[in-house]
Amino acid sequence: MASTPADRKAAESLKTEGNAFFSKGKFSAAIEKYTExxxxxPDWAVLYVNxxxxARKLEHWGRVEEDAGAALALVGAGASERDAMKGHYLLGLAMAAGGQHARSKQHLRKALDAAREANDSxxxxxxxxLASANYLLWQAESTARRIRHGDMRKELAALLAAQQPTDGSAPGANGTLELPNDWQELFKTAAVHDCAVEAPSTFTCPLTMEIFRDPVVTPSGxxxxxxxxxxxxxKVGRFDPITRQPMTEAQVVPNVSLRAAIELYLEEHPWGWGEVK
Incomplete structure (x- = not known):
C-alpha cells in the first residue's frame, strides 16, 4: 500500500529526528527513528540510505547490506541518483567487511562514477x-599465486630429479634441484604483477607526493x-604552486585523460592501490 501524505509528513519528522541523533553520534537512536x-x-529510498x-557507524554490516539493497531496489521507482550512488557505496562497504572484495570493487566503482558525475563531495x-578494496583483492590473489607458483616449482624440480636430467641442471646449494634458467624466467615473468615498483612521477601529485585521485590541470599545463x-x-595565494602564474579556482579543469591513464596503470599494477587507499 502506498504511503499517504500524512504518512510522508510523519516520516519526514522522524527522519529529521533521526538526522539529529546521527549528528550527535547517537547512531542506535537514529536507527530507531529511521525504522519508524x-x-x-517503505518506498522512500533515503530512509534506507540514512x-x-x-548502521555503518556501528559496523552492523548485515543491516548495512540489507538497507543498501532496499535503496537500490527502489531505483526507477522514486530513488534519486544520489540515493543510488550511496546505495552502491554502502553495499560496497558491506561486501568489503565480509571479505568479498571483488563484489565490493564492483559496487564502489559504480558509486565513484556516479559521485564524479555529480561532483559530490x-x-x-x-x-x-575503492582503492582499499582493490588492494586487498590484489593481496589475496597475490598470496594465492605465490603459493601456487611455489608448489609448481617443487613439482617441476621433483620431476627433473626423477628423470635424471641431462640438460645441465644441478642440485642447488640446499641440495634440491634447481630449475633451468628458461623456466626461472617464466616464473619471474608470471610474478610481475606481484612485484611492487615505484609509480611513474607523472602519476604523482607534486604537492601531496601521492598517486593522483582527482587530478586537475592549471592554465600553465x-x-x-x-x-x-x-x-x-x-590558504597560500591565487597562483600556480610551481610556475607562480596568477590563477583562480574557476580556471581549474579536471584532467580526465591523466585520471584515465592512472586508473589503467593501477589495473595493470594493482599493488599501486596500496599508495592511495
Whole structure:
C-alpha cells in the first residue's frame, strides 16, 4: 500500500529526528527513528540510505547490506541518483567487511562514477574505499599465486630429479634441484604483477607526493590533486604552486585523460592501490 501524505509528513519528522541523533553520534537512536519512518514510507529510498549510514557507524554490516539493497531496489521507482550512488557505496562497504572484495570493487566503482558525475563531495572517500578494496583483492590473489607458483616449482624440480636430467641442471646449494634458467624466467615473468615498483612521477601529485585521485590541470599545463590545489589557492595565494602564474579556482579543469591513464596503470599494477587507499 502506498504511503499517504500524512504518512510522508510523519516520516519526514522522524527522519529529521533521526538526522539529529546521527549528528550527535547517537547512531542506535537514529536507527530507531529511521525504522519508524520506514514503516510509514517503505518506498522512500533515503530512509534506507540514512539507516544504512547509521548502521555503518556501528559496523552492523548485515543491516548495512540489507538497507543498501532496499535503496537500490527502489531505483526507477522514486530513488534519486544520489540515493543510488550511496546505495552502491554502502553495499560496497558491506561486501568489503565480509571479505568479498571483488563484489565490493564492483559496487564502489559504480558509486565513484556516479559521485564524479555529480561532483559530490563524497567522491574522495569512495575513491579511498575503492582503492582499499582493490588492494586487498590484489593481496589475496597475490598470496594465492605465490603459493601456487611455489608448489609448481617443487613439482617441476621433483620431476627433473626423477628423470635424471641431462640438460645441465644441478642440485642447488640446499641440495634440491634447481630449475633451468628458461623456466626461472617464466616464473619471474608470471610474478610481475606481484612485484611492487615505484609509480611513474607523472602519476604523482607534486604537492601531496601521492598517486593522483582527482587530478586537475592549471592554465600553465601543470597537474595537481584537486583538494591540494584548492587548499593552496585558499590558504597560500591565487597562483600556480610551481610556475607562480596568477590563477583562480574557476580556471581549474579536471584532467580526465591523466585520471584515465592512472586508473589503467593501477589495473595493470594493482599493488599501486596500496599508495592511495
Amino acid at each position: 519512518a520506514v514503516t510509514l514510507c 539507516r544504512g549510514m547509521a 563524497i567522491k574522495d572517500e569512495i575513491w579511498r574505499e 601543470r597537474s595537481y590533486e584537486r583538494t591540494a590545489l584548492l587548499e593552496h589557492l585558499k
